[in-house]
Amino acid sequence: MSYVRPTFRHPELPKNKLGYTIDYYEGSLSTLCAGCGHDSISAAIIQGCYEMNIEPHRLAKLSGIGCSSKTPAYFLSNSHGFNSVHGRMPSVATGANMANRDLIYFGVSGDGDTASIGMGQFVHVIRRNLNMVYVVMNNGCYGLTKGQDSATADEGSKNKTGHVNLFESIDLASLAIELGATFVAQSFSGDKAQLVPLVKAAMKHPGFAFINVISPCVTFNNNVGSTKSYDYVREHIEATATMDFVPQMQEISVDYGKGSHKHVKMHDGSIIELHKLSEDWDPLDRQSAMNAVLNAKAKNEILTGLLYVDPDSHDLHHLLQTNDKPLNSLGKADLCPGSEALKEINAGLR
Amino acid sequence: MKPTNIKDPEYFHKVVDCQYACPAHTPVPEYIRLIAAGDYTSAYMINWDSNVFPGVLGRTCDRPCEPACRRGRVDEEPVAICRLKRVAADNKNDVKHLMPQGPFKQNGKKIALIGAGPASLTVARDLAPLGYELHLFDEQKKGGGFMRSQIPSFRLPETVLDEEVNYILDLGIHTHFNKYVESMKDVLSKDYDAVFVGTGAPRGRDLPDLPGRKEGAANIHLGINWLGSVAFEHTHKIGKKVIVLGGGNTAMDCCRTARRLGGTHVKVVVRSPFAEMKASPWEKEDAAHEDIPIIDNHVPKSFVVENGKLTGMTFEKVTAVYENGKRKLVPVGGPDVFFEADDVLIAVGQENSFPWIERDLGIEFDKWEMPTVNEKTFVSTNPKVFFGGDSAWGPKNVITAVAHGHQAAVSINNLCQGIDLNKRLDPMVNLVSQKMGIHEWSYDSEVTPDLRYKVRQADKKLTLSNRKKEVELGFNHLEGFKEAERCLNCDVQTVFTETKCIECDACMDVCPTACITFAENKEEEVDLRASLKMPANNKTQDIYVSDVLPTKRVMIKDENVCLHCGLCAERCPTAAWDMQKFFYNVTKTHTGCQKH
Numbered sequence A: 001m002s003y004v005r006p007t008f009r010h011p012e013l014p015k016n017k018l019g020y021t022i023d024y025y026e027g028s029l030s031t032l033c034a035g036c037g038h039d040s041i042s043a044a045i046i047q048g049c050y051e052m053n054i055e056p057h058r059l060a061k062l063s064g065i066g067c068s069s070k071t072p073a074y075f076l077s078n079s080h081g082f083n084s085v086h087g088r089m090p091s092v093a094t095g096a097n098m099a100n101r102d103l104i105y106f107g108v109s110g111d112g113d114t115a116s117i118g119m120g121q122f123v124h125v126i127r128r129n130l131n132m133v134y135v136v137m138n139n140g141c142y143g144l145t146k147g148q149d150s151a152t153a154d155e156g157s158k159n160k161t162g163h164v165n166l167f168e169s170i171d172l173a174s175l176a177i178e179l180g181a182t183f184v185a186q187s188f189s190g191d192k193a194q195l196v197p198l199v200k201a202a203m204k205h206p207g208f209a210f211i212n213v214i215s216p217c218v219t220f221n222n223n224v225g226s227t228k229s230y231d232y233v234r235e236h237i238e239a240t241a242t243m244d245f246v247p248q249m250q251e252i253s254v255d256y257g258k259g260s261h262k263h264v265k266m267h268d269g270s271i272i273e274l275h276k277l278s279e280d281w282d283p284l285d286r287q288s289a290m291n292a293v294l295n296a297k298a299k300n301e302i303l304t305g306l307l308y309v310d311p312d313s314h315d316l317h318h319l320l321q322t323n324d325k326p327l328n329s330l331g332k333a334d335l336c337p338g339s340e341a342l343k344e345i346n347a348g349l350r
Numbered sequence B: 001m002k003p004t005n006i007k008d009p010e011y012f013h014k015v016v017d018c019q020y021a022c023p024a025h026t027p028v029p030e031y032i033r034l035i036a037a038g039d040y041t042s043a044y045m046i047n048w049d050s051n052v053f054p055g056v057l058g059r060t061c062d063r064p065c066e067p068a069c070r071r072g073r074v075d076e077e078p079v080a081i082c083r084l085k086r087v088a089a090d091n092k093n094d095v096k097h098l099m100p101q102g103p104f105k106q107n108g109k110k111i112a113l114i115g116a117g118p119a120s121l122t123v124a125r126d127l128a129p130l131g132y133e134l135h136l137f138d139e140q141k142k143g144g145g146f147m148r149s150q151i152p153s154f155r156l157p158e159t160v161l162d163e164e165v166n167y168i169l170d171l172g173i174h175t176h177f178n179k180y181v182e183s184m185k186d187v188l189s190k191d192y193d194a195v196f197v198g199t200g201a202p203r204g205r206d207l208p209d210l211p212g213r214k215e216g217a218a219n220i221h222l223g224i225n226w227l228g229s230v231a232f233e234h235t236h237k238i239g240k241k242v243i244v245l246g247g248g249n250t251a252m253d254c255c256r257t258a259r260r261l262g263g264t265h266v267k268v269v270v271r272s273p274f275a276e277m278k279a280s281p282w283e284k285e286d287a288a289h290e291d292i293p294i295i296d297n298h299v300p301k302s303f304v305v306e307n308g309k310l311t312g313m314t315f316e317k318v319t320a321v322y323e324n325g326k327r328k329l330v331p332v333g334g335p336d337v338f339f340e341a342d343d344v345l346i347a348v349g350q351e352n353s354f355p356w357i358e359r360d361l362g363i364e365f366d367k368w369e370m371p372t373v374n375e376k377t378f379v380s381t382n383p384k385v386f387f388g389g390d391s392a393w394g395p396k397n398v399i400t401a402v403a404h405g406h407q408a409a410v411s412i413n414n415l416c417q418g419i420d421l422n423k424r425l426d427p428m429v430n431l432v433s434q435k436m437g438i439h440e441w442s443y444d445s446e447v448t449p450d451l452r453y454k455v456r457q458a459d460k461k462l463t464l465s466n467r468k469k470e471v472e473l474g475f476n477h478l479e480g481f482k483e484a485e486r487c488l489n490c491d492v493q494t495v496f497t498e499t500k501c502i503e504c505d506a507c508m509d510v511c512p513t514a515c516i517t518f519a520e521n522k523e524e525e526v527d528l529r530a531s532l533k534m535p536a537n538n539k540t541q542d543i544y545v546s547d548v549l550p551t552k553r554v555m556i557k558d559e560n561v562c563l564h565c566g567l568c569a570e571r572c573p574t575a576a577w578d579m580q581k582f583f584y585n586v587t588k589t590h591t592g593c594q595k596h
Helices: A037-051 A067-074 A089-099 A111-115 A119-128 A172-178 A192-204 A230-236 A286-298 A316-320 A339-349 B009-015 B017-021 B028-036 B040-051 B054-060 B081-091 B118-130 B158-169 B184-189 B223-231 B249-260 B281-289 B398-417 B460-465 B477-485 B506-510 B525-530
Strands: A059-063 A080-083 A104-110 A132-138 A183-188 A208-214 A237-239 A241-246 A261-265 A271-276 A302-309 B110-114 B133-137 B174-176 B194-197 B220-222 B241-245 B265-269 B298-306 B309-323 B326-331 B337-340 B343-346 B385-387 B428-433 B435-437 B492-496 B516-520 B543-545 B553-558 B577-585
Touching: A037 A067, A037 A132, A037 A192, A037 A208, A037 B506, A059 A067, A059 A089, A067 A080, A067 A104, A067 A111, A067 A132, A089 A104, A089 A119, A089 A132, A089 A316, A104 A111, A111 A119, A111 A132, A111 A172, A119 A132, A119 A208, A132 A192, A172 A183, A172 A208, A172 A286, A172 A302, A183 A192, A192 A208, A192 A241, A192 A302, A230 A237, A241 A302, A271 A302, A286 A302, B009 B017, B009 B577, B017 B028, B028 B040, B028 B081, B028 B477, B040 B054, B040 B081, B054 B081, B054 B158, B054 B398, B081 B477, B110 B118, B118 B133, B118 B158, B118 B194, B118 B398, B184 B194, B194 B398, B220 B223, B223 B249, B223 B343, B241 B249, B241 B309, B249 B265, B249 B281, B249 B343, B249 B460, B265 B337, B309 B343, B385 B398, B492 B553, B506 B516, B525 B543
Parallel strands: A059 A080, A059 A104, A104 A132, A132 A208, A183 A208, A237 A302, B110 B133, B110 B194, B133 B174, B194 B385, B220 B343, B241 B265, B241 B343
Antiparallel strands: A183 A302, A241 A271, A261 A271, B298 B309, B309 B326, B309 B337, B428 B577, B492 B577, B516 B553, B543 B553
């Protein structure tokens, strides 16, 4: 019986700039079903954080309820974590972020936790442009309650029992673009080459960064007729671009062909490199991104990659003009400015 | 790269590093699991079938398996394989009834075995149950050869050796002890159907040209002869100050024996640097533990004899210089060093010697006076004469002699049955799934982080005062269990079926040692090795490549540091990965697999 991962690692594991090998970013051994797409996403998050030299104590994992929301136990054991109420992860994240703006907030949710019970919170956290990463592990079914269709199951998709879904699905990526999200991406759990740079870029985005990841449920939704199975997704996947994320201060060495190459410079100087595959699409143009998603959908394709980004995004702290220091770092002098200051305020109100 | 052919038994055999490195290919993980299960008797019998002398080898083996052990590549030290073997031997129940039971129906063939060391005894054991009439000759009064004369009793108690030699002799071997065979011509003129020569490398190398060698002869001894003389109780004491020349295991045995025979100031002096000495590291440690300094980089120059008595030796200090990979010992200058000595033991190597084999019998010898022996069949240029053990290619060790014995026995059997010597059966191979449930395997898949357990030793005061008192106490049951649990079960193979794989990457994500990669194939192995999740830099370890998967990628597994923890198979939703126990039993006269 092996519920315990061996402690030995490859003896030649490279260290990142902080001197950590990748196992420092691992979590405990997954208890999800064997072959679950969510585990691949966890692995991509581990890889991304390792490559970005994130100090684990500078990151907080937040989640709601569901298979997806269990995953923070399976990555970054050395980080902060909050497994919140079903669909209420955004409000917990908002509170945490307001109190301490210096951490990286990494939200993990599922299609039920986001598109059903959590829909209200989801749309509002987008509106507010809270500085966080919001990953939806989207498998189109309620795996934890034995595979009922979720709100993101496509119309006509067949589940394991043979039942065909009657309802139109909610497309989370186009919804996010529509609502004004400033970083929207879509990916597939089986494509780490794309997912890892997306995770890295999302962590650097100063605002709400949304990644909708199709993540097949091997147990309940990986059958013929399902539109969220490994086979179906692989056959219908279409990427906007092959991409790479180049952190700040790093020379760009890759040279792509003319015309198809685009750089998106992030707020802090890091760069998203896109080698465009999809024509008539500009990741900086919301309208164009929307069209690209809709066109792909019309062709029964799943468009993946970075869909839209606003590099000049201003997050909630900026909009609310809050203090630029985390609350826990404020001392008595900041919090209690004295009676003179009170007098001044009172005078201003007269 | 082409997909790996896992149907070739040698592929998985190579993954079992310990077994592959063992000259006799003992199924090590199989018996280690039995030790963990407390079934010492079965563990012993697996050993006995393969290496014939588990009790002896569990104390004295050169352990080629341990440097090969996979655990040594992820942990500080390998599994204590050798000492676990001893646990099986020490704790077994009666095993005699599990061995072939004579009397055997005779087949009318008669074989002479010259020398009663491990090689001849192995041939005897393998052939006796088939009905051969076996005649074993040795100049000593008991069987065992150099296991008896050269390995001191404080490392190998006589009772252990007697027991395992007798298991063989009791199979109905005709022994001719105290009988030195003086002429091969004589032997061949008798009606033997085949003759096996297992006479070892009995001649100790001397330093005849060193000044003072003749004058000091009374106190200068050849190491192996001296050890034999101690073993057979002809020698009981040695001077207080002793110099042992040489850096091999015989030198270690000499110095430690000298400590027990009255040597209070025993030192080993060796030409080469300490790290390059031939002795096993643990034997050097044991010598150091008995207060024996090892002085390296000293080349002997002369024996100093005063008034007809040896007083010491002079040495020249040197340093090792390497040119084109070749070592040269260059004098460092300065005056020669003098060490006092009452006695000197020379243990600078040993060599073969066949004064008793006439050169006109069709047995070809090369310019170094070594017989020409076929490496696979062990037959000499005389089709009826076979060589094995040290006598074939010079000094090696017990386990190599046993391995030779098995193969020579196969050849002798073939010869007597009129079968081509090269027509040998395939090894016996089995590959069976270990899956019992979702998280359940029929082997203990959990990998313990425990460090290697130390073997306890008896009190030095006791062991140094009695040459027969065994130094090592061996593992007790609990230590044996814990050490056995350190084994990674490398014989439980990760078997991949590409037709079942849905490419979910679960195995790649969960593998603790990053062995598995799904990637595009490459023409050249070197490019594929470099492209993996963790580059496969250990070229001595194979990579396992699957056929092409639906996404045009292939699965590549670097066998190097796989822990055989089974997590890939546990996280595989379709059982494309399975843990299957691979059993490989090398061809012997009584095991093998007929080709169809």
